[in-house]
């Protein structure tokens with residue numbers, strides 16, 4: 427993953443969009459075996475003052491001045507680990523640009539992040555498995571993390587977050603692609619009542635055999651998305 431990076435401009439639902447990464451390397455509370463970024467370098471739920479943030483904010487400011495953007499997506503790892511994320515968000519909001527923040531979802535109900543999350547227009551929370559054994563095996567979270575708490579954290583977040591909550595479910599072959607798993611996902615969707623929900627599957631070449639489900643099956647499951 428490229429540290430402190432600004433991606434190419436593209437469109438999401440007609441909005442001129444760019445992805446940014448505000449981490450120096452992969453900081454996350456999980457270390458998923460299907461992570462597109464590779465192994466988590468720092469497994470954590472803490473925040474850090476990263477040396478490169480100030481320089482990145484200057485670079486981003488120039489970029490936003492030069493490009494008329496409508497949406498910025500903050501993604502890659504757990505971006506909330508950057509203690510200066512509020513400054514990044516302010517910079518973007520001051521230009522009337524929408525923000526979508528991606529998180530694995532576990533820390534969304536941490537009170538220390540509440541002010542930051544309230545500044546975002548859209549927040550994405552994720553889920554990939556439906557039982558504790560698979561959660562520990564495939565997502566290798568911080569000690570003490572449980573699937574039950576994970577889902578509860580997102581449910582609590584959902585109660586107070588006023589922006590758009592997008593629920594991103596990753597279907598893992600032989601782990602969360604059975605009819606039973608889909609039924610469990612559906613009941614979690616009902617409880618969470620996200621504004622948007624979609625299903626995906628790890629699409630990197632190296633995951634093809636092990637974790638990726640077929641396009642046909644994904645399309646079939648995606649009829650439960652909206």
Ligand code: SF4
Nearest residue numbers: 454456458461503530
């Ligand atoms: S939660 Fe996302 S960023 Fe973190 S290890 Fe898993 S796939 Fe990677």
